[in-house]
Amino acid sequence: MYAVIETGGKQYRVAVGDVVRVEKIAADAGSSVSLDKVLMVADGEDVRIGNPIVTGTAVNATVRGHGRGDKTRIFKLRRRKHYRKQAGHRQYYTELEITGISGAAK
Numbered sequence: 001m002y003a004v005i006e007t008g009g010k011q012y013r014v015a016v017g018d019v020v021r022v023e024k025i026a027a028d029a030g031s032s033v034s035l036d037k038v039l040m041v042a043d044g045e046d047v048r049i050g051n052p053i054v055t056g057t058a059v060n061a062t063v064r065g066h067g068r069g070d071k072t073r074i075f076k077l078r079r080r081k082h083y084r085k086q087a088g089h090r091q092y093y094t095e096l097e098i099t100g101i102s103g104a105a106k
Contacts, residue, residue: 001015001016001041001042001043001044001101002014002015002041002042002101003015003038003039003040003041003042003057003059003101004038004039004040005035005037005038005039005059006037006039007022007023007025007035007037008022008023008024008025009023010022010023011039014059014098015098016098016099016100016101017097017098018097018098019064019095019096019097019098020095020096020098021069021093021094021095021096022093022094022096023091023092023093023094024066024092024093024094025063025094025096027063027094028063029063029064029065029066030062030063031062031063032060032061032062032063032099033060033061033062033063033096034058034059034060034061035058035059035060035061036053036057036058036059037053038050038053038054038057038058038059038101039052039053039054040054041054041057041101041103054103056103057101057102057103058101058102058103059098059100059101059102060098060099060100060101060102061096061097061098061099062096062097062099063094063095063096064095064096064097065094065095066092066093066094066095067092067093067095068090068091068092068093069090069091069092069093070090071088071089071090072088072089072090072091073086073087073088074086074087074088074089
């Protein structure tokens with residue numbers, strides 16, 4: 001059984017026991033969160049697709065921790081114009097462990 005969820009403007013395919021890194025969620029480490037934007041739920045041959053979300057379903061997860069991703073380097077250069085600019089960026093993330101899919105495909 002798996003589900004496709006949306007959080008932080010991105011979509012993730014998750015199953016029970018998976019560990020995923022999503023955009024930062026305001027929740028304490030060790031707490032439980034419920035993700036209710038479920039776009040699709042599949043259980044073998046039984047597939048439910050939402051329009052745009054599947055009503056009555058939710059994905060439960062436990063927050064394992066928060067962190068920051070690897071540094072992304074931004075470098076801009078205009079040749080022969082004495083223009084060079086450097087910057088870096090580290091995106092915050094929340095690591096979730098999927099504990100259950102409620103209201104699964106029937």
